[in-house]
Amino acid sequence: MLESQLEAKVLRGVSALRRGLEGEDDFIEFKSTWPDADKNKFVRQLAGSLNRAGGETVVLVIGIDDKLGSYTSYTSPDVAQWWPKVQSGFDQTPPELARDVNVVVGEGEIVRALAISSSRAPYVVKTGQDPILREIPIREGARTRSAHRDEILRMLNTTVRIPDMEVLSASLTMIERFPYADPSDQDDPGEIVLEGKLKIYVQTNDERPITLARHLMRAYADFAPGRLTLSSPNWAAGNKDNGASGVTETEDGFRVRFPGVVDVKFYARNVEWPQFKQALDQQIVAFSASFPVSGVDRSVSVKVELSRDDSLIPNPDGSYDPMAHWAFKLNAGK
Numbered sequence: 001m002l003e004s005q006l007e008a009k010v011l012r013g014v015s016a017l018r019r020g021l022e023g024e025d026d027f028i029e030f031k032s033t034w035p036d037a038d039k040n041k042f043v044r045q046l047a048g049s050l051n052r053a054g055g056e057t058v059v060l061v062i063g064i065d066d067k068l069g070s071y072t073s074y075t076s077p078d079v080a081q082w083w084p085k086v087q088s089g090f091d092q093t094p095p096e097l098a099r100d101v102n103v104v105v106g107e108g109e110i111v112r113a114l115a116i117s118s119s120r121a122p123y124v125v126k127t128g129q130d131p132i133l134r135e136i137p138i139r140e141g142a143r144t145r146s147a148h149r150d151e152i153l154r155m156l157n158t159t160v161r162i163p164d165m166e167v168l169s170a171s172l173t174m175i176e177r178f179p180y181a182d183p184s185d186q187d188d189p190g191e192i193v194l195e196g197k198l199k200i201y202v203q204t205n206d207e208r209p210i211t212l213a214r215h216l217m218r219a220y221a222d223f224a225p226g227r228l229t230l231s232s233p234n235w236a237a238g239n240k241d242n243g244a245s246g247v248t249e250t251e252d253g254f255r256v257r258f259p260g261v262v263d264v265k266f267y268a269r270n271v272e273w274p275q276f277k278q279a280l281d282q283q284i285v286a287f288s289a290s291f292p293v294s295g296v297d298r299s300v301s302v303k304v305e306l307s308r309d310d311s312l313i314p315n316p317d318g319s320y321d322p323m324a325h326w327a328f329k330l331n332a333g334k
Contacts, residue, residue, distance in 0.1 A: 003099060003101055005164070006059065006099055006101060006103075006113055006115050007101065007103050007113070009027075009028060009059055010028075010059065010061055010103045010105065010111065010113045011103070011105060013028050013030065013059075013061065014030075014061075014064055014069055014105045014111075015069075016069075016303050017030070017064070017065075017066070017067075017068065017069025018068075018069035019286070019305050020286070021286050021288070021303050021305070027049075027053060027056055027057065027058055027059060027162075028058070028059040028060075028061065029045075029049060029058070029059070029060055029061070029066070030061045030064040030065065030066040030069075031060065031061070031062050031063075031064075031066065032062075032063065032064065032065045032066070032072040032074070033062070033072065033074050033075075034062050034074050034075060034076060034077060034082075034112075035060075035062075035086075037082050037083075037085035037086045037089075038085060040089060040125070040126075040127065040128055042086075043086060043089035043090070043125055044125050044135070044137050044144055045137075045139070045144050046058070046060075046086070046095075046116070047090065047095075047123040047124075047125045047136075047137050048137040048138050048139035048140075048144035048145075049118075049139045050095055050116065050118040050121055050123050051118070051121050051122050051123055051136065051137065051138045051139070051147060051151075051155055052138050052139040052140075053118040053121070054118070054121070054154070054155070054162065055118055055119055055121065055162075056118060056162045057098060057115050057116065057117060057118065058115075058116045058118055059113060059114070059115055059116075060113070060114040060116065061103075061111050061112070061113050061114075062074055062076075062111060062112040062113075062114070063109070063110070063111035063112060064105070064111055071105065071106060071109040071111070074112075076112060079097075079100055079114075083097050089125055089126055090123055090124065090125055090126070091124040091125065091126055091134050092124065093120050093123070093124075094123075095116050095117055095118065095120070095123060096116070096117045096119075096120075097114060097115075097116055097117075098115040098116060098117045099113070099114070099115035100112070100113075100114050100115075101113050101115075121155040121156075122136050122147070122152055122155040122156065123136070124136050125137060136152055138151055162293055162300060163202050163203055163204035163210060163256065163293070163300060164202075164203040164204075164300075165200050165201065165202055165203070165291070165300050165302050166200065166201045166203070166302075166330070167198065167199070167200055167302050167304045167328065167330065168199040168200065168201055168261065168329075168330050169197075169198075169199040169327070169328065169329045169330065170196070170197065170198050170199070170287055170304050170306060170327070170328045171196070171197045171306065171312070171325065171326065171327040171328070172194060172195070172196050172197075172221055172285060172287060172306055172325070172326045172327075173194070173195045173196075173313065173322055173324070173325045173326075174192065174193075174194055174195075174271070174276075174279065174280070174322075174323045174324045174325075175192070175193045175194075175195060175321065175322050175323060176190045176191070176192055176193075176321040176323060177190055177191045177192075177193055177321075190321075191269065191270060192270070192271040192272075192273050192276070192323075193267060193268065193269050193270075193271065194221060194228055194230060194267070194268040194271055195265065195266070195267055196219050196221065196230050196265065196266035196267070196268075196287065196289075197263070197264075197265055197266075198219070198262075198263070198264050198265075198266070198289055198302070199261060199262070199263050200261070200262045200264070200302060201259070201260070201261055201262075202247070202256050202259060202260060202261070202262055203259050204256055204258065204259060209255050209256060209257045210255075210256050210293055210294070211252075211253060211254070211255050211256075211293070211294040212253045212254040212256070212262070212291045212292070212293060212294070213252065213253045213292055213294050214232050214251070214252055214253035214254075214264075215252075215253075216292040217231065217232045217253070217264065217266070217289065217290065217291055217292070218230070218231060218266075218289065218290050219231075219232075219266040219287065219288065219289040219290075220286075220287070220288045220289070221268070221285055221286070221287055222285065222286040222287075222288075223276060223278070223279040223282055223285060224278060224279070224282055225275050225276050225278050225279060226275060226276070228268045228271065228276070229268060230266035230267055230268040231266060231267065231268075232264055232265060232266050232267070233267060246258035246259060246260040247260035247261060247262055249262075249263075253294075264289075266289070279324065280323060280324050282308070283307065283308045284305060284306070284307060284308070284326075285305075285306045285308075285326045286303070286305060286306075287303070287304050287305070287306050287326075287328070288301060288302065288303040288304070289301070289302050304328045305328065306326035306327055306328050307326060307327065307328065308324065308325070308326050309325055309326065309327050310324060310325050312325050312327055313325045
């Protein structure tokens with residue numbers, strides 16, 4: 001991971017936390033204070049994250065609250081002395097500290113970002129407890145547990161690297177299909193549909209192509225009344241080969257040979273109108289998506305904040321009635 005990539009990842013995570021979104025994932029963790037290298041709990045959590053990462057770099061950010069994204073002044077130890085203590089909690093093969101940089105995340109706010117390689121998984125930790133002296137932990141959401149045999153085998157056989165993704169543009173449109181304006185019309189109430197679109201730049205350095213399976217893709221729209229889950233049905237595929245960008249789209253998903261752009265549509269059908277009619281008054285919507293990578297037990301997640309802009313609603317064609325539209329575009333207005 002380049003220093004610029006590490007800085008960008010930290011800034012995206014902090015920005016997400018401060019907008020009320022989930023800033024942490026399997027590859028980045030925020031801590032308000034510097035972890036105690038002598039505490040077995042921290043070493044176990046770190047090993048669990050490294051074992052879950054499947055060869056990807058795990059980033060530890062110190063000086064940021066993991067819930068609110070608020071900055072906390074911290075005392076930094078001498079990393080040259082602190083890191084060997086962390087490594088001593090591992091059995092035989094400890095992880096490597098790839099990068100250690102300061103990142104400015106706001107006025108007077110400088111955090112410490114540690115990039116830790118997981119290339120030699122599985123990592124075994126010393127428990128210090130008899131009779132179970134060693135453990136292979138793995139991270140599962142917010143908790144760390146012992147790994148199962150199949151998970152250990154996947155650690156040993158990881159051959160696909162996880163790509164980086166950046167959202168170029170995104171939108172959500174709430175639509176009533178059929179030309180009846182009143183969803184409560186019992187004669188023909190129509191169907192309320194939420195249509196999502198994402199344009200994503202996929203950065204992969206793997207020599208082997210990666211596949212993003214369409215049937216496993218999920219997107220999530222967080223409205224004040226609740227969350228809507230969107231999927232990407234096969235019939236939405238354009239079956240197009242963007243050969244110049246290295247991305248091929250099929251009914252099954254996307255095959256990425258080298259860096260390029262992925263355009264994907266998501267839908268939520270039969271939206272419960274009584275619950276989500278308040279969404280029409282919402283100005284900001286949190287929109288996220290998960291892209292499982294075939295061949296590894298890993299997903300890439302993207303998150304973005306959409307703003308209401310009904311001026312972008314397409315003209316109705318008689319078969320549907322657009323009701324509301326939210327959008328995001330990278331570097332819009334710059």
